[in-house]
Amino acid sequence: MSAEGERLNLTWLERVQLPVSSPDHQGFGTSFIARSVEYELEGSVELAYEPEGLRCAISFPLNRNVEVNPAIIAAGNDHGS
Amino acid sequence: MGREVDLSGLRVLVVEDSLLVAEVIAETLESHGCDVVGPVSRLQRALPLARDEPLHGALLDVNLAGEFCFPIAAALEARGVPFIFLTGYGDIEALPPEFQTKPLVGKPFVSSELVGLISQRFRRPA
Numbered sequence: 001m002s003a004e005g006e007r008l009n010l011t012w013l014e015r016v017q018l019p020v021s022s023p024d025h026q027g028f029g030t031s032f033i034a035r036s037v038e039y040e041l042e043g044s045v046e047l048a049y050e051p052e053g054l055r056c057a058i059s060f061p062l063n064r065n066v067e068v069n070p071a072i073i074a075a076g077n078d079h080g081s
Numbered sequence: 082m083g084r085e086v087d088l089s090g091l092r093v094l095v096v097e098d099s100l101l102v103a104e105v106i107a108e109t110l111e112s113h114g115c116d117v118v119g120p121v122s123r124l125q126r127a128l129p130l131a132r133d134e135p136l137h138g139a140l141l142d143v144n145l146a147g148e149f150c151f152p153i154a155a156a157l158e159a160r161g162v163p164f165i166f167l168t169g170y171g172d173i174e175a176l177p178p179e180f181q182t183k184p185l186v187g188k189p190f191v192s193s194e195l196v197g198l199i200s201q202r203f204r205r206p207a
Binding site for chain 2: 036039
């Protein structure tokens with residue numbers, strides 16, 4: 001819970017067999033997710049390329065974000081981004 | 082292509098809640114020499130800019146994540162800063178009487194229409 005009220009905190013974990021490392025460059029999908037959450041939802045995105053797989057933490061305030069942006073949910077479910 | 086419209090020296094506030102639309106608008110304006118203030122996505126972020134920033138004009142998305150932009154329009158009107166509404170489907174009915182004669186551009190918009198309107202309506206630097 002943040003000082004300003006309730007937040008949605010979403011953590012997306014991918015666990016894979018092969019070791020994972022950070023990519024050399026950030027693709028459009030990755031930067032779009034981060035920019036969208038920051039710009040449209042006034043939230044934050046943290047991406048960590050852990051050896052076991054990707055961890056993506058998305059957090060944004062529910063206050064003034066009455067309708068959750070369906071694109072963010074879809075992006076969280078999209079393995080290709 | 083015709084002669085490129087030159088918007089050099091114009092400081093334009095962009096208020097638009099969709100990231101992709103905001104970025105396209107900012108890039109379009111900057112490619113014509115505009116100095117873009119923002120873009121910002123929310124009423125609360127736009128109001129201080131509308132009150133205090135030196136501006137030649139503003140583009141205002143009517144619906145900002147469920148809030149109307151009209152307080153921003155009122156602040157700009159009080160300063161004599163011209164603005165253009167960006168409207169999605171159904172937004173036109175929401176315009177209050179005092180703003181019904183203001184210029185508007187429907188979304189999706191044609192770049193040349195938006196740039197042409199800015200060139201016509203926004204105060205040129207002295």
